[in-house]
Amino acid sequence: MQRHLYEATTRVRLESFDQDTFSDEMERAWRGCDSTTLVVQAAINLLAGVVSLLAVAAAVVVIHPLLLPALFLATAPSAWAALRAGHLQYQTYLAGTVRRRRLWLLNHLMAVRQPAAELRSYGLRGFLLGQYDRVMTAETAIQLRLARRVTVTTSVGAAIGGVATAAVYLLLGLLLVDGRIPLSAAATGVIAVQAAQRALSTVTFQVDRLYAEGRHFRDYTGFMERADEYLPPPAGDRAPGPFESLSLEGVTLTYPDRDTPAVDGVSLRVRAGQMVAFAGENGSGKSTLAAVVAGLRTPDAGVVRWNGVPTTDLDPELLRARIGVVSQEFYKWPFSAATNIAMGDIDHTPQQPRIEAAATKAVAHDMIVDLPHGYSTMLDRAFAQGQDLSGGQWQRVTAARGFLRDTDLLIMDEPSSALDAPAEAALFDAVRARRGVKTTVLITHRLANIRHADVIYVMHEGRLVEQGTHEDLIAAAGLYATWFRLQKLGYSDD
Known part of the structure; x- marks a missing residue:
């Protein structure tokens, strides 16, 4: 079940994770995965209970036919109360999705290694515990309110059921006094009534359990059905040829x-062998534009063309195989250094020389060799003999992953933001070596690193406002020239 769930979550569009409704439905679907076994168990137990109930019912009918409807009427209030309580519990669970996600997040922040240093540096212990207390207080109040409602419901059901059971015993007594059943049958009837109540209670409990777990399981199946809404639109089956141009x-x-x-309404063109750069302020749309170029996000309007063909007509897997991405928001995969780099070309099994060559381009080889176990070192201290890397070291490993892929088009989003000066210079030497052979799209705030780009596209508030070479943009005296001058002042005594 979980495998099927993960098959769906790894196929959906990237923008699905931007929607809170998707996250809520996915959280409930995870709970539904656990219900599969419970639904089967409840169904088996229910069947056994029904068989026992039928056997006792047959015995009660033999004693006197009036006892059977009376018995069912006596147990109906408790059955209603159990089903009503199950419904209340599920509705409360359904309404608490966001709270559970919030509690999980706070548990994660306070109990795992990654935020531990910053938590202590900023003295966030009290703040996070306060956040936890507020959410838990609300959750506790809701659970207490639910407990009161369930208690009232089950108490009312038990009280009415008790009165009805007394009426059944009274009926037995009247039948005995009236001579319609002998004393031995009346005694047997008392035992049968008690057995029937136990069997019916078992059936009621299993029905309630089957109902509750069935609702959770329905959350899972519902998510799997609705997952189609989050899947990418139907794609073409044409194979993309070697990269010649990409246009928006x-x-x-x-x-x-x-x-x-x-x-917003961006049009541009990238040609084979070029080094193209996107420049702009924070939030100007550079990374989003790069995600569109990489095929990770589908635009709401406009067309992306690969060699003049709309990318919607091309096979997305084959197209993605021709594009490499070094992301600004990279993930620190808890695998060995070699595996972290090899993941850049997961469809093949890169040999060690190729992994090391990619690491060398990214200025990561010497750093990895110095680790306790070299390329076999686990990059996560949660594992035995695992090691931590600094932000800059992780950035080198991520860049190595991109170089290993060696695709027609490599997109590098802020690849040197955490690198020291020698490493940054060496990295951009490797990037510039691709000019004329491979195509590179760079996103960076450090304008000195893109001075030699063939074309620089300047983004501002989502729009493409300037484009040209470094010299063209400096001469235009626009935003790019202003930013370059401000950065240059940091290296000048004037």
Whole structure:
């Protein structure tokens, strides 16, 4: 079940994770995975209970036919109360999805290694515990309110059921006094009534359990059915040829919770062998534009073309195989250094020389060799003999992953933001060596690193406002020239 769930979550569009409804449904679907076994167990136990109930019912009918409807009427209030309580519990669970996610997040922040240093540096212990107390107080109040409602419901059901059971015993007594059943049958009837109540209670409990777990299981199946809504649109089956050009025509993309587009009507062209750069302030749309170029996000409007063919007509897997991405928001995969790099070309089994060559381009080889177990070192201290890397070291490993892929088009989003000066210079030497052979798209704030780009596209508030070579943009005296001058002042005594 979980395998099927993960098959769905790894196929959906990247923008699905930007929607809180998707996260809520996915959280409930995870709970539904656990219900599969419980539903089967409840169904088996229910069947056994029904068989026992039928056997006792047959015995009660033999004693006197009136006892059977009376017995069912006596147990109906308790059955109703149990089912009603199950419904209340599920509705409370359904309404608490966001709280559970919030509690999970706070548990994660206070109990795992990654935020531990910053938590202590900023004295966040009290703040996070306060956040936890507020959410837990609300959760506790809701659970207490639920407990009161369930208690009232089950108490009312038990009280009515008790009165009804007394009426059944009274009926037995009247039948005995009236001479309709002998004393031995009346005694047998008392035992049968008690057995029937136990059997019916078992059936009621299993029905309630089957109902509750069935609702959770339905959350899972419902998510799997709705997952189709989050899948990428039907794609073409044409194979993309070797990279010649990529063009964007009026591309617009707006995030679900935003009123203004992150990318607004952008048109540009990247040709084979070029080194192209996207420059702009924070939040100007550079990374979003790079995600569109990489095929990770689907624009709301406009067309992306590979060699003049709309990417929607191309096989997405084959197209993605021709594009490499070094992301600004990289993940620190808890695997060995070699595996971390080899993941850049997961469809093949890179040999060690190729892994080391990619690491050398990214200025990561010497750093990895110095680790206790070299390329076999686990990059996570949660594992035995695992090691930590600094931000800059992780960035080198991530860049090595991109170089290993050796694709027609390599997109590098802030690849040197955490690197020291020698490592940054060596990295960009490797990037510039691709010019004329492979195509590179660079996103960076450090404008000195893109001076030699063939074309620089300047983004501002989601729009493409300037483009040209470094010399063209300096001469234009626009935003790019202003930013370059400000950065240059940091290295000048004037």
